Amino acid sequence: MSVLPPHLTxxxxxxxxxxxxxxxxxxxxxxxxxxxxxxxxRDAFLAAVRRHGYQAVENGRHFVVFCNAHPIRRLK
Known part of the structure; x- marks a missing residue:
């Protein structure tokens, strides 16, 4: 595991x-x-997403956060 700089809390x-x-x-x-x-x-990140009133999805190696309260509609 890498060591993080002190300012990166x-x-x-x-x-x-x-x-x-x-x-x-x-x-x-x-x-x-x-x-x-x-x-x-993960739990702290998703709690922060909820606290801001945002929504997130998990796709592959990423979390994608929609920084608004608009509905998300999946398109194919």
Whole structure:
């Protein structure tokens, strides 16, 4: 396991994700599941998604977070 720099706390990482320009504009952010689990943990990440009123999906190696409350409709 790699050692993280002291400034990269789980709280700081979550703040950076949800304070990003894309998130603040109501867009979409994508993070690798491996990084989420290593840096903050799946449960804490999904709790933060819910706390912000956002929705997330898991696809392959990524979490995709929709930073708005609009419905998600799967298209084929």
């Amino acid at each position: 789980p709280e700081n990482w979550l703040y950076q994700v949800f304070a990003s320009n894309e998130a603040r504009r109501g867009g979409v952010v994508k993070r690798q599941i491996r990084d989420v689990e290593r840096l903050v943990g």
